[in-house]
Amino acid sequence: MVTLQLVGSLRKELADSLSTCRLLVVGAGGIGCELLKNVVLTGFKNIEVIDLDIIDVSNLNRQFLFQKKHVGKSKAQVAKESVLQFCPTANITAYHDSIMNPDYNVEFFRNFMLVMNALDNRAARNHVNRMCLAADIPLIESGTAGYLGQVTVIKKGLTECYECQPKPTQKTFPGCTIRNTPSEPIHCIVWAKYLFNQLFGEEDADQEVSPDTADPELSWNPADTETRATASDQDGDIKRVSTKAWARSTGYDPVKLFNKLFKDDIQYLLTMDKLWKKRKAPLPLDWPEHQKLTCPQGVTGMGLKDQRVFGVAGYCQLFSRSVETLHSMLADKGDGAEEWIWMGNCDDPPAMDFVTAAANLRMYIFSMNMKSRFDIKSMAGNIIPAIATTNAVIAGLIVLEALKILSGDVEQCRTIFLNKQPNPRKKLLVPCALDPPSANCYVCASKPEVTVKLNVHKTLVLALQDKILKEKFGMVAPDVQIEDGKGTILISSEEGETEANNCKFLSDFAIRNGSRLQVDDFLQDYTLLVNVIHCENLEKDVEFEVVGDAPDKAPAPTRSQEEGKNVANGNKESSEPSTSSEAPAEQNDILLVDSDEEVPSSSTMAVSMESGGHKRKLHDAETGEASAKRQHLSQPSADDDNDIIALD
Amino acid sequence: MIEKEESIISEEEAAQYDRQIRLWGLDAQKRLRGSRVLLVGLRGLGAEVAKNLILAGVKGLTLLDHEQVCLTGCSRDLMVRVDQLCAQHNIKVFCGDVFGYHGYMFSDLGQEHNYVEEKPKVVKPKTDESNDGPEAKKPKVDPNETTMIKKTASFCSLKVALEVDWTNEKAKSSLKRTPVDYFLLHVLLKFRTDKGRDPHPESFEADATLLRQIRDDVLEAMGLSSELLPHDFVSYCFSEMAPVCAVVGGVLGQEVVKALSQRDAPHKNFFFFDGMKGSGVVDYFGPK
Numbered sequence: 064m065v066t067l068q069l070v071g072s073l074r075k076e077l078a079d080s081l082s083t084c085r086l087l088v089v090g091a092g093g094i095g096c097e098l099l100k101n102v103v104l105t106g107f108k109n110i111e112v113i114d115l116d117i118i119d120v121s122n123l124n125r126q127f128l129f130q131k132k133h134v135g136k137s138k139a140q141v142a143k144e145s146v147l148q149f150c151p152t153a154n155i156t157a158y159h160d161s162i163m164n165p166d167y168n169v170e171f172f173r174n175f176m177l178v179m180n181a182l183d184n185r186a187a188r189n190h191v192n193r194m195c196l197a198a199d200i201p202l203i204e205s206g207t208a209g210y211l212g213q214v215t216v217i218k219k220g221l222t223e224c225y226e227c228q229p230k231p232t233q234k235t236f237p238g239c240t241i242r243n244t245p246s247e248p249i250h251c252i253v254w255a256k257y258l259f260n261q262l263f264g265e266e267d268a269d270q271e272v273s274p275d276t277a278d279p280e281l282s283w284n285p286a287d288t289e290t291r292a293t294a295s296d297q298d299g300d301i302k303r304v305s306t307k308a309w310a311r312s313t314g315y316d317p318v319k320l321f322n323k324l325f326k327d328d329i330q331y332l333l334t335m336d337k338l339w340k341k342r343k344a345p346l347p348l349d350w351p352e353h354q355k356l357t358c359p360q361g362v363t364g365m366g367l368k369d370q371r372v373f374g375v376a377g378y379c380q381l382f383s384r385s386v387e388t389l390h391s392m393l394a395d396k397g398d399g400a401e402e403w404i405w406m407g408n409c410d411d412p413p414a415m416d417f418v419t420a421a422a423n424l425r426m427y428i429f430s431m432n433m434k435s436r437f438d439i440k441s442m443a444g445n446i447i448p449a450i451a452t453t454n455a456v457i458a459g460l461i462v463l464e465a466l467k468i469l470s471g472d473v474e475q476c477r478t479i480f481l482n483k484q485p486n487p488r489k490k491l492l493v494p495c496a497l498d499p500p501s502a503n504c505y506v507c508a509s510k511p512e513v514t515v516k517l518n519v520h521k522t523l524v525l526a527l528q529d530k531i532l533k534e535k536f537g538m539v540a541p542d543v544q545i546e547d548g549k550g551t552i553l554i555s556s557e558e559g560e561t562e563a564n565n566c567k568f569l570s571d572f573a574i575r576n577g578s579r580l581q582v583d584d585f586l587q588d589y590t591l592l593v594n595v596i597h598c599e600n601l602e603k604d605v606e607f608e609v610v611g612d613a614p615d616k617a618p619a620p621t622r623s624q625e626e627g628k629n630v631a632n633g634n635k636e637s638s639e640p641s642t643s644s645e646a647p648a649e650q651n652d653i654l655l656v657d658s659d660e661e662v663p664s665s666s667t668m669a670v671s672m673e674s675g676g677h678k679r680k681l682h683d684a685e686t687g688e689a690s691a692k693r694q695h696l697s698q699p700s701a702d703d704d705n706d707i708i709a710l711d
Numbered sequence: 712m713i714e715k716e717e718s719i720i721s722e723e724e725a726a727q728y729d730r731q732i733r734l735w736g737l738d739a740q741k742r743l744r745g746s747r748v749l750l751v752g753l754r755g756l757g758a759e760v761a762k763n764l765i766l767a768g769v770k771g772l773t774l775l776d777h778e779q780v781c782l783t784g785c786s787r788d789l790m791v792r793v794d795q796l797c798a799q800h801n802i803k804v805f806c807g808d809v810f811g812y813h814g815y816m817f818s819d820l821g822q823e824h825n826y827v828e829e830k831p832k833v834v835k836p837k838t839d840e841s842n843d844g845p846e847a848k849k850p851k852v853d854p855n856e857t858t859m860i861k862k863t864a865s866f867c868s869l870k871v872a873l874e875v876d877w878t879n880e881k882a883k884s885s886l887k888r889t890p891v892d893y894f895l896l897h898v899l900l901k902f903r904t905d906k907g908r909d910p911h912p913e914s915f916e917a918d919a920t921l922l923r924q925i926r927d928d929v930l931e932a933m934g935l936s937s938e939l940l941p942h943d944f945v946s947y948c949f950s951e952m953a954p955v956c957a958v959v960g961g962v963l964g965q966e967v968v969k970a971l972s973q974r975d976a977p978h979k980n981f982f983f984f985d986g987m988k989g990s991g992v993v994d995y996f997g998p999k
Contacts, residue, residue: 072812072949101953105952121729124768125731125766366737448730448732448735449734450731450767450965452767455958455960455961456962459955460958461954462953463955466954494990
């Protein structure tokens with residue numbers, strides 16, 4: 064009989080390695096708070112935690128290390144202090160900083176035995192993934208959204224890395240849908256956000272709000288579309304004058320703004336009659352002459368103040384009031400207030416009022432049911448509902464995976480999914496085997512390589528850097544050399560060195576079909592070879608295409624309040640603090656909710672492994688219907704491992 | 712456990728609970744805000760449940776911590792008696808424990824637990840009515856519109872759930888699909904009854920021997936083979952592991968929230984968590 068020495072529930076060797084282990088926790092929010100509690104209670108002694116964000120009142124329903132009095136303070140700092148309250152002997156270092164700061168280089172990461180992510184955005188996850196690969200440190204990755212959650216382990220050479228499976232990029236809508244032919248409330252909300260930026264924030268060429276005369280639908284002949292577009296430029300059409308400049312010229316007069324946006328522009332759209340052959344035409348609005356100054360009455364009920372929906376006159380008033388407020392705020396800030404970008408969480412009331420009013424007026428014009436401020440805030444702010452218990456469960460699972468790693472039992476590690484309801488095999492928590500690394504991974508393969516289709520005559524060097532290398536390929540500070548036999552440096556991560564190249568086109572550097580670019584990110588210790596394919600017929604609004612990307616698997620996202628379609632932890636591509644981020648439409652992070660069914664349902668939760676992947680589809684546990692894939696995979700057997708879902 | 716009062720959510724509360732109101736709705740939050748819960752036992756699991764319920768926004772949480780009277784960390788008999796007493800008064804009961812890497816929770820929500828589920832509305836083709844999409848001419852699920860469906864679930868008592876008969880043929884054939892954790896629970900509850908405490912690392916040898924003995928007795932009494940619980944099962948059920956408390960406490964906490972708010976299908980009637988495997992199973996034990 065083997066004598067087992069236990070320290071609490073753990074074997075002595077394991078307990079000892081916990082005391083010496085240096086642990087890095089990235090993020091001190093929903094998962095982070097629960098995780099810090101768990102690691103100290105489990106016996107970890109040396110912990111470093113990093114978070115760039117500060118505490119907001121909406122965090123308090125779950126980030127239990129924070130109280131009301133802490134609002135505005137650093138999450139990492141307060142988390143440390145709160146933990147020390149119940150575990151004074153823990154050795155915790157807190158960083159109020161971004162993990163993407165170059166100070167946290169590979170050497171920094173090498174200090175740790177283990178890294179645990181508790182993040183809410185893909186950019187940071189990609190970055191930490193690469194740092195852990197470079198330092199060869201095991202990484203435990205996780206995510207939650209609503210009732211759903213997921214944990215997985217990443218170990219270089221042994222498992223898939225975070226980027227082995229391509230993940231669908233955030234959903235964006237075509238420009239003409241936003242500008243000409245909205246058909247869903249979300250289109251109107253995105254339009255209103257763009258409008259906000261055009262009028263009060265940073266103007267962005269990709270966020271036009273005026274009618275789009277270059278809409279391909281307007282003409283059968285592509286050449287015509289080109290002609291129209293240039294013609295309208297030359298005519299001094301509405302499109303040509305910047306929205307902000309125009310607004311300034313009217314002194315931000317609400318009535319003038321209203322008439323342009325909701326009457327004149329709509330009338331202009333009506334002249335584009337091809338658009339309305341099969342669609343219901345929009346109805347231009349007149350500014351209501353007799354406006355009562357009393358507070359508009361909404362549909363009363365038992366709901367929150369924000370959950371009321373008013374009549375159109377009410378939103379006209381709200382539009383007017385919010386324009387005035389915002390205009391005076393802008394005037395107060397003075398020139399150069401353009402850094403005032405859209406607040407991702409939209410806790411900024413006048414901005415939210417404006418978006419609510421503008422979106423609803425547009426919805427009304429396009430015959431859609433208007434929405435309450437509460438609902439619009441959800442969609443505009445990409446708010447992911449969140450609760451304490453989901454994070455508690457996931458954080459518990461993270462620590463259990465960590466114990467396996469520290470015991471040297473990495474082969475026992477699993478990806479574990481938390482469902483809302485048990486699956487047909489009765490499982491609420493579903494462990495799945497980890498996959499080996501993907502041979503073609505553009506991050507962890509031995510010589511990563513990708514092929515990108517773009518138009519060399521129309522792609523700026525700056526766009527290559529920002530949209531392709533940073534945004535798409537997750538690099539932080541890329542250096543680019545052209546493989547032209549001369550080693551021409553196209554982009555240097557050193558500030559100022561290659562700035563002159565930014566507004567030139569790739570073709571200006573003799574980059575053409577078949578050219579190869581060597582891209583390095585020295586911080587991430589990452590080299591990527593980019594093959595260029597020149598293409599002149601990319602789809603409208605598409606600047607580049609990565610060859611071999613899995614097509615978007617997820618159907619159009621539902622907006623149900625619980626787990627909707629593309630469920631994720633975090634709703635941001637970028638790693639800016641939640642309290643002030645430019646929040647784009649939809650984003651998938653660690654969790655994807657993908658449905659086999661034709662009819663999407665809020666209770667459907669086929670969860671697929673982090674990607675456009677079709678490989679693991681667990682299934683709608685609530686209805687108990689089995690998808691074809693599910694049937695194939697569920698062979699009952701005594702071995703518990705049969706819940707480990709095999710590759711197709 | 713539950714006293715319902717009409718509650719109003721203040722603006723301040725609306726801001727604090729914003730992220731969960733967006734998940735389970737205002738009605739559910741109001742019900743939580745008016746609920747009182749008795750929580751018995753404040754070790755690892757009890758502490759996790761307390762945290763989760765307070766964060767959810769219950770009106771009152773009464774904490775009771777007494778060695779002999781526990782609903783987490785309780786003896787089997789006591790749990791059965793409390794469960795029966797509560798049933799008479801229409802009070803919902805939850806039990807849970809963590810033993811090393813293993814944990815469970817049990818719920819008895821009474822014979823008639825009413826709740827709602829939110830499902831998307833299927834939109835029939837409309838002609839003149841304006842709706843959320845002007846071009847809808849075909850039926851489709853409108854992702855923006857949902858409807859509440861009323862449902863009922865009925866639960867059996869803890870006594871009945873623990874006294875399932877395994878000697879008949881039907882039961883034996885379902886054994887293969889039965890989580891062994893159910894039997895492990897019987898063993899651990901018997902240990903607790905016999906020794907007045909849970910297995911303790913300080914007396915690992917003696918306790919391990921006793922556990923195996925109890926396993927043999929319990930399984931034999933049920934007419935089952937002691938092979939059902941492998942020899943090494945003892946290694947993983949000492950002490951309360953913090954991360955296991957977090958997992959079980961999270962699931963249990965959410966079940967309480969669901970029952971109080973009467974929203975979403977409750978797990979019926981056991982949840983077993985195996986921290987070694989990372990598997991969490993919901994299964995029903997009791998009359999069909």
